[in-house]
Amino acid sequence: MEAESAPSRSISAPLRAVWLAGRHALSHAARLALDIALPTLCVSCREPVDGEGVCAACWARLSFIAPPYCPRLGIPFVYDPGPDMLSMEAIASPPAYQRARAAVRYDDVARTLVHALKYQDRTDLAPAMGRWMARAGSELLTDADMLVPVPLHWRRAWRRRYNQSGALARIIARQSGVKIRGDVLRRVRATEQQIGLSRAQRATNVQGAFQVSADLQSEVQGRHIVLIDDVLTSGATADACARALLRAKAAQVDLLVFARVVESGPRPI
Incomplete structure (x- = not known):
């Protein structure tokens, strides 16, 4: 047989x-x-488009962030105050991360792109968004040792099937040559969605939610790390991640996002 x-x-x-x-x-x-x-179709206006999902008209409506901006937080200034001038936000409430940079302001078109990538499986948008981020964060990436995407809790990752921050980090890694370490930082506690919470509630919501595993602390110690996320609003999530990495003896943590919320008329002080 x-x-x-x-x-x-x-x-x-x-x-x-x-x-x-x-x-x-x-x-x-x-x-x-x-x-x-x-x-x-253009992800924003739904007009037919060739390429990466954004038509020329909507691309022109994206508000790319360029100097002058706060060297600490990357908040654009309404005028050039000269070198090394910090924003009021950076002085009043400095975050745990050292520097933050964003490709665009979080306006209507940027919001549509982020939501499509995050909730509608539009991973085809990640290459363009990641390239814009790599350009905006070039000074952060020059001497970075690793990229660390902001992690999802395993339950949310299972429901969503992918981490949008990881998708962006992979593009940035290809553009910059900086390696990704998606394993060193974990979200150890499920948190509520930050949408609709106040600044104080956001900070409380993510307090203690992130951790570097004891067996991976040596991978973090003494390293310059660039956190990768899609949007910066209050900064609570990024701050909690940075604190976890710094507790594991990271030398420096910077933050690179696709879009950031900008209050009207930010001024230096």
């Missing part, structure tokens, strides 16, 4: 390979036909 069953097993392997190749070809053809029948 064993002699008779062996040939059938040897034949099944190449047949399976042919079947898988055929299925892949059909799947590719189906996707191509769908792309032809249903052109890519």
